[in-house]
Amino acid sequence: MFEPEVIYVEPLARNFALTESVLSRFPDVPVRELDDMQEVQRQIQMNASDTFGAAKRHLALTCFKGSFLKKCPGISPGMVCCNYYVVNLIKNCVYDCSYCFLQEFLENNSLLTVFVNIEDLFDELREIFSSRPDNIFRVGTGELTDSLALDRIVPHTDFLIPFFEQFDNAVLELKTKSDQVDNLLRYQGTRNIIISWSINPREIAELEEKGTPGLDQRLQAARRCQDHGYRIGFHFDPIIIFPGWEQAYKETVDQLFDTVSPSAIEWISLGSFRYKPRLKQIIKDRHRDSLLFTQEHVPSEDGKYRYLRPLRNHAYETIRGFIREKGKDLSVYLCMESKEIWQGVTGKLPRSDAKLDQFFDL
Ligand code: SF4
Numbered sequence: 001m002f003e004p005e006v007i008y009v010e011p012l013a014r015n016f017a018l019t020e021s022v023l024s025r026f027p028d029v030p031v032r033e034l035d036d037m038q039e040v041q042r043q044i045q046m047n048a049s050d051t052f053g054a055a056k057r058h059l060a061l062t063c064f065k066g067s068f069l070k071k072c073p074g075i076s077p078g079m080v081c082c083n084y085y086v087v088n089l090i091k092n093c094v095y096d097c098s099y100c101f102l103q104e105f106l107e108n109n110s111l112l113t114v115f116v117n118i119e120d121l122f123d124e125l126r127e128i129f130s131s132r133p134d135n136i137f138r139v140g141t142g143e144l145t146d147s148l149a150l151d152r153i154v155p156h157t158d159f160l161i162p163f164f165e166q167f168d169n170a171v172l173e174l175k176t177k178s179d180q181v182d183n184l185l186r187y188q189g190t191r192n193i194i195i196s197w198s199i200n201p202r203e204i205a206e207l208e209e210k211g212t213p214g215l216d217q218r219l220q221a222a223r224r225c226q227d228h229g230y231r232i233g234f235h236f237d238p239i240i241i242f243p244g245w246e247q248a249y250k251e252t253v254d255q256l257f258d259t260v261s262p263s264a265i266e267w268i269s270l271g272s273f274r275y276k277p278r279l280k281q282i283i284k285d286r287h288r289d290s291l292l293f294t295q296e297h298v299p300s301e302d303g304k305y306r307y308l309r310p311l312r313n314h315a316y317e318t319i320r321g322f323i324r325e326k327g328k329d330l331s332v333y334l335c336m337e338s339k340e341i342w343q344g345v346t347g348k349l350p351r352s353d354a355k356l357d358q359f360f361d362l
Pocket residue numbers: 092093094095096097099100101102144145146177
């Protein structure tokens with residue numbers, strides 16, 4: 001289980017219930033009260049050769065000062081937006097995936113940070129959800145972290161699930177690579193909570209997703225949630241092209257459907273490996289054995305590099321085909337892709353699919 005080397009507590013965060021709850025789990029870990037978390041970042045930068053990796057081993061408990069609810073950054077030039085909102089309750093992640101965009105995005109602000117003022121989040125969401133009853137808010141907590149990796153020690157779900165249950169116009173998605181679902185199983189699986197797993201072939205999980213539970217453990221966790229009545233989803237994201245990828249993804253799809261039932265799956269998303277230019281050197285420095293750069297990548301309209309369009313199309317069509325063989329009515333959507341790719345792969349735009357229509361904002 002994750003245990004931080006030091007816990008830093010912002011004075012403002014001291015009296016929150018979540019702060020007490022986290023501190024009570026680590027009676028032997030040194031705790032320092034500190035106003036300026038950037039000072040910790042500077043210290044780590046001075047002393048560690050791998051700043052990003054070291055910043056994951058320290059934990060800061062602070063209050064988030066701005067608005068929590070944001071539109072997903074999928075709204076970028078040329079990309080289809082899936083009408084998704086994010087709230088960030090944790091910044092950075094205890095796992096260390098080679099392709100993780102946080103390595104570049106949080107390069108100078110990477111201290112693992114938990115925002116403990118969840119009451120402020122609820123005040124904000126209550127007002128927004130109530131003032132727009134005709135809007136469906138699909139909200140995720142997994143933009144800057146894994147939604148469940150720390151749930152055993154920072155039990156956000158104990159607060160989030162009862163809160164979201166009160167609203168008919170809001171859906172909470174918990175996106176994860178973890179198997180930490182024990183907290184979730186203490187609640188009845190409710191219709192407006194979706195638990196989704198990012199999955200990849202076994203060899204990719206082992207090589208590129210360091211510290212994460214393997215494919216078997218993730219799928220078993222999904223099965224437990226399904227049996228408990230939760231709606232579940234899966235993300236094949238990022239799809240990585242490597243020697244033998246077709247067979248590896250076929251086996252992954254087979255294993256997925258050997259473990260869970262298609263009828264419990266709300267949707268499956270597909271997204272290919274993509275990165276901003278600066279991330280490439282960071283990955284090469286931090287993950288020397290990575291297979292991510294065995295293929296050519298080219299810049300897209302949004303400035304990110306992706307596999308060549310015919311290769312992406314081929315990968316999407318292939319994996320979507322494997323999935324459709326298991327359940328022809330399964331909703332499969334593409335994440336952060338252009339209208340051209342959507343049309344090429346699915347023959348349509350999401351607006352013409354009744355189930356996906358509610359998600360997409362074209
Ligand atoms: S699980 Fe997600 S947030 Fe965590 S390291 Fe991997 S890609 Fe990054």
